[in-house]
Amino acid sequence: MPLPLRRLAGAVAGPLLRRSLCTAAPRPPWAMVSSQAALDASGPPSRGARTVVDLDTTPCVSHLSVPARLVDPHGDGMGFLVGIVRGASRDGLLLLDFVDARHRPMSLHELAAARDGVEPDSKLFVCNPISGQLVRLPSPGMDVPKMGTSFGLLTQSRGSDGPPDRYAVAQLSKSSRGGGDCRRVVRRFLSETGEWDERPLVGAFEMDPGRRMLINHEVLAFGDRLWWVDVAWGALSVDPFSDRPVRRLAELPSWSVLPASDSPTLSKYRRMGVSDGKLRYVQVSNRDDMSSMVASFSLDDETYTWAQDHIIKITVRRDRCLVEIAAIDPFQANLVYIQHGGTVIAMDLAKRKEIWRSSLPNEIFFEKLLRSSSLVPCVLPTWLATSHIPPSPGTLSSNKADCKRKTLADMLVRVDKC
Numbered sequence: 001m002p003l004p005l006r007r008l009a010g011a012v013a014g015p016l017l018r019r020s021l022c023t024a025a026p027r028p029p030w031a032m033v034s035s036q037a038a039l040d041a042s043g044p045p046s047r048g049a050r051t052v053v054d055l056d057t058t059p060c061v062s063h064l065s066v067p068a069r070l071v072d073p074h075g076d077g078m079g080f081l082v083g084i085v086r087g088a089s090r091d092g093l094l095l096l097d098f099v100d101a102r103h104r105p106m107s108l109h110e111l112a113a114a115r116d117g118v119e120p121d122s123k124l125f126v127c128n129p130i131s132g133q134l135v136r137l138p139s140p141g142m143d144v145p146k147m148g149t150s151f152g153l154l155t156q157s158r159g160s161d162g163p164p165d166r167y168a169v170a171q172l173s174k175s176s177r178g179g180g181d182c183r184r185v186v187r188r189f190l191s192e193t194g195e196w197d198e199r200p201l202v203g204a205f206e207m208d209p210g211r212r213m214l215i216n217h218e219v220l221a222f223g224d225r226l227w228w229v230d231v232a233w234g235a236l237s238v239d240p241f242s243d244r245p246v247r248r249l250a251e252l253p254s255w256s257v258l259p260a261s262d263s264p265t266l267s268k269y270r271r272m273g274v275s276d277g278k279l280r281y282v283q284v285s286n287r288d289d290m291s292s293m294v295a296s297f298s299l300d301d302e303t304y305t306w307a308q309d310h311i312i313k314i315t316v317r318r319d320r321c322l323v324e325i326a327a328i329d330p331f332q333a334n335l336v337y338i339q340h341g342g343t344v345i346a347m348d349l350a351k352r353k354e355i356w357r358s359s360l361p362n363e364i365f366f367e368k369l370l371r372s373s374s375l376v377p378c379v380l381p382t383w384l385a386t387s388h389i390p391p392s393p394g395t396l397s398s399n400k401a402d403c404k405r406k407t408l409a410d411m412l413v414r415v416d417k418c
């Protein structure tokens with residue numbers, strides 16, 4: 001039986017220092033958000049609890065907490081709902097998914113990696129992490145026992161730099177219609193229509209016989225497409241707004257391709273992310289001599305091939321604890337954040353040196369050990385605090401009063417000991 005989320009939330013919330021990112025200091029340009037979202041893990045911050053970190057510096061780890069009454073008004077699933085941050089849009093919105101773990105046995109690794117996709121009774125939300133606004137999506141209403149890959153969130157804006165005007169939530173799956181029909185489809189929710197529908201995938205790509213994609217990474221939003229990542233093989237991208245979604249595969253560099261692996265730990269050492277206008281891929285190889293090799297690549301938008309940007313050898317290891325990839329900086333392509341034990345280190349791959357480090361709080365460190373959680377980069381544009389999630393028919397949103405009360409002090413808990 002999975003660890004009840006309420007117990008976990010209480011364990012995480014107690015000793016943490018909290019402060020809203022939108023008070024007392026300039027907001028950082030982005031945050032590293034834990035992929036594990038909790039219910040009621042944060043309450044009103046105590047008057048004496050204050051951090052002393054300059055919020056313009058490199059961000060530390062942030063933990064998301066959502067008021068339980070907004071997710072489960074009747075309390076039917078309290079203690080069994082597992083919250084996952086599925087991904088972030090390029091505008092700073094987050095896609096949250098709360099899965100009821102009672103409906104089938106789920107291991108801790110399954111809960112963390114979410115490889116098997118979303119259960120039919122999952123609760124999906126679009127969240128503005130600064131204002132606290134939540135928009136609850138209607139249930140997809142599909143009665144298939146296994147719905148496919150994880151959901152991703154993509155936004156679009158009429159302007160070049162401003163709040164989004166519409167969004168799509170989508171997943172790759174098999175058709176739920178037509179009995180034995182096994183067509184590959186995009187199941188999507190469009191904010192403009194307020195409804196779920198399916199569109200058949202168009203286009204083909206070469207695939208090894210008998211191989212299937214094993215999604216073990218958060219869904220990325222980049223270049224008007226959503227990207228589902230198999231860290232042993234590559235990334236499959238689709239435009240969810242299109243009525244004829246064309247699928248395209250960006251296979252990893254040849255020497256990085258591995259046999260199909262469903263290991264939830266592989267994504268600790270291989271990550272994709274968006275940085276400086278390009279899709280990036282970073283991997284770390286830990287060696288027996290206590291050193292580690294870090295290699296980074298960028299994707300060519302036209303050829304869908306990878307170019308190697310950097311490869312360096314680092315010697316931060318002082319024990320047998322392996323080096324992991326924590327996050328890719330969304331703004332500086334040369335900056336990669338690695339984790340060694342309970343420490344996060346910012347490495348400048350171009351200068352081949354460490355430029356910053358910080359200790360993970362024990363609560364977050366042990367949570368990552370137990371649940372294999374990852375860190376999701378989330379950009380925080382200046383207009384995010386005053387913008388609203390695009391309205392949609394058929395969705396339920398927290399009202400303005402809730403948005404004022406549930407600011408980042410209540411929802412996005414800043415955790416650091418810098």
